Amino acid sequence: MAETRTMAMQPSNLRGGERKRGDEEVLVFTSMTEAMREVAAAIRENTPVDVHPGLYTIVMDTDGFSLEAKMVAPSHLLDNKAQGLGHVGMAEDHQKLWMRTFLAKHYYV
Helix, strand or coil: HHHHHHHHHHHHHHHHHHHHHHHHHHHHHHHHHHHHHHHHHHHCCCCCCCCCCHHHHHHHHCCCCCEEEEEEEHHEEEHHHHHHHHHHCCCCCHHHHHHHHHHHCCCCC
């Protein structure tokens, strides 16, 4: 019986138990990490895009620009939500000035 106690307290036996527990913990953390990745992917896929419903019409109804030039502006404004919302809130003459400046900067005027 004394021998059994001595063997149970030997460092080699402890290492074996720690190793097994460590492997289990790695497995649990790996599974949790994968689950979190799946949750994050699902959230990204279902995130609504906040677009002002009048943005396209406002840009397309701006006089003085070719259709090709007008198609560049909504693309930029959709990619840059804050600018898109700002553009919708501008007075009409400021929207036109923004379009002229933006399109000139991107070689469409």
